[in-house]
Amino acid sequence: MTELLRVQGLSAGYGDAVVLDGIDLVLEAGESLALLGRNGVGKSTLLMTLMGLTRQRRGSLSWRGRDLARLAAHQRAAAGLGWVPQERCMFPSLTVEEHLTAVARPGHWHVARVYEVFPRLQERRANLGNQLSGGEQQMLAIGRALMVNPALLLLDEPMEGLAPIIVQELQHVIRRLIEEGGMAVIVVEQHARLALGMTRRAMVLDRGRVVFESTSAELLADKASLDRLLTVA
Template sequence: MPELLKVEALRAGYGEAVVLHDVSLALGVGETLALLGRNGTGKTTFINTLAGATRQHGGRIALGGVALDRLAPHQRAAAGIGWVPQERNIFKSLTVHENLTAVERPGPWNPRRVYEMFPRLAERKGNLGTQLSGGEQQMLAVGRALVVNPRLLLLDEPLEGLAPIIVEELLRAIRRITRDEGLAAIIVEQHPQAILAISDRTVVLDHGTVVHADSASALRAQPEVLERLLGVAR
């Protein structure tokens, strides 16, 4: 499988504070990586660093052979990074449709396809961001990342705080995006079993370093390892 993302000896954090220490990993075209770890271990910092929202102190990040290290966030989006941060960051003063068209780039994903995947958004396309529920805002955040037509989708705790019925709807959408559409993705999530089921590989961080890397199926089959690494059982 051709390599899409390569991260080598990455050191990054906020200001002078270094959170990630010598993190290295690679991701192939069309692969999905579950990025796991207890709270405060550097998962969000890693996602934010790929998106260009932290200070990189050392190492190298390349997407499709293109160095991202010195690129601004909007340049990384143009290079193929689609980012769904924890805060969602939708434009709350714009309508659902305006949120999508404001960032749309040429490619297979467009607002029509987003509405087909999330019928709730189609019903609310004229609603402002402030008029959406938390689950609808998350759907819009995912849709907005897709219409950028990325090569790599970054999802930072996409299921956090959502009702079970919305969680199931988002999981189906993520499974479709990654499994059926073949879009590469890195997913940070506090519900490991749900994400491991739709991932190819997994990396576990602890204190900003990689402490475990394996196939997702292998980690799912070892509840004792999940318990040791994350404090959760199957």
């Protein structure tokens, strides 16, 4: 397989605060990773660092052999990183369809294909971003990231605060994206079993460091490790 992302000795944070310390990660094309850990251990910070939104203090980020640290956030998106932030970041003045077309890049994903995956968005295509439910906003946030035609999709807490029926629908969509193999996916998720059930690899952070790595199936089957690492009931 082709290496997409290589993170070596990464330390990063906000201002003078160091949140990540000595992170190593290699991700190949089409791979899927569940990034897990208790609240505040640096999971979202790692995604934001990949997108160029934190202060990188030490270490290196390599994207397809290119120094990622030299690229601004919009250049990283153009290079093939798609990000679904935890806050969703809807624009109240844009319609659903304008959210999608504003960021569109040539490739496999286009408006009609996003509507195929999320039929509800097609029904609401003329609605403004702030007129959508929380679940519809999350669908739009994922669809907008897909319109960049990313080689790597970063999902930050995609199930947070959603009704169970919407969680089930999004879980099905994310699993489909992973199984199609067209892009790599990193999922940050508090619902560890959901994330492990969708991905092939697992990494657990604690206090900004990697403390555990395995296949997702192995960790999912190891209740003792889940309890120890994630305080899963």
